[in-house]
Amino acid sequence: MPSLLVINPNTSASVTALLQHHVQAAAGPALSVHTLTARFGAPYISDEASYAVANHAVLDSWAVAQAQRLKPDAVLIGCFGDPGLFALRDGAGVPVSGLAEASFTAAAWHGRFAIVTGGDRWRPMLSRLANALGHGQTLAGIHTVAPTGAQLAADPVGARKLLAEACCQAADRFKAQAVILGGAGLAGMAADIAAQVPVPLVDSVTAGAQWALEALRNPGARNVSPAGFGVVWQNVSWELEALP
Structure with missing residues (x-):
């Protein structure tokens, strides 16, 4: 195997x-x-x-x-x-x-994509990575929430509500055809909130x-x-x- x-x-x-x-x-x-x-x-x-x-x-x-x-x-x-x-x-x-690379590729099948993740400092880091991986044009925008991935993972009930709202906002704000929910600590949460998001939602771990x-x-x-x-x-x- x-x-x-x-x-x-x-x-x-x-x-x-x-x-x-x-x-x-x-x-x-x-x-x-x-x-x-x-x-x-x-x-x-x-x-x-x-x-x-x-x-x-x-x-x-x-x-x-x-x-x-x-x-x-x-x-x-x-x-x-x-x-x-x-x-x-x-x-x-x-x-x-x-x-990140795996989810960029998966999301790009749908068109231009947005990213939602925890921690404000990730925005420039992820933008730089997307450019380095050739996704500078397909990345529509990055929406970060204030709690870090670790803090979100520690409060999964509160995190799901916050992240569902953030994914909807990202899809609308950036006119994205897909949204990536990024973060190892957020594994599995995309499946719980996908029905609330108006575009395909990509779980970075599943990707x-x-x-x-x-x-x-x-x-x-x-x-x-x-x-x-x-x-x-x-x-x-x-x-x-x-x-x-």
Whole structure:
């Protein structure tokens, strides 16, 4: 059975558990899902500094997976922001994507899309990522709510009401053909509020699982670099130093 490694770039085990449950449920029996939690960094990524550290943590997690002799057929970065995406894709030797990239692709099938997520500081970060991934023209706008993803996850009842209103506002304000509900901590909430939103609502975690199924179903469509980073690492974890 093909296997998917999901790397949680923050240090919250509860987020990792959410990812494990929802990615496996969305992927079904066709895929074996294994998750890893970052060994260092922030409990929840919400600004440029924590995002910068998460880039390192993602590479470190990949190195840990290699040291544990895990041999995933694909890797999904379990953060709506995809820290470490370009670096890991450069040397993992298997298909790599993240929650943001996967959901951008899924939403773009409907036309121009809006993003709803928690944490005001994410707006410029996600705009930059969308441009880097070639979605600058299909991204209609970004609507952030004040609570962070961690705070929303801690109050799911209040979060659903707030997020349903935000998704409706985003669809109307940006004239979007689809809305992405972005955030690992918000996994599963889109299904609960989709009926209240006037356009298709994309769950970023479900989109990640669907990306993995498609990537493993169509090997010819993969854009995979050869395995190996070619870096002589110094003063990092022994697992990272051991990477070729």
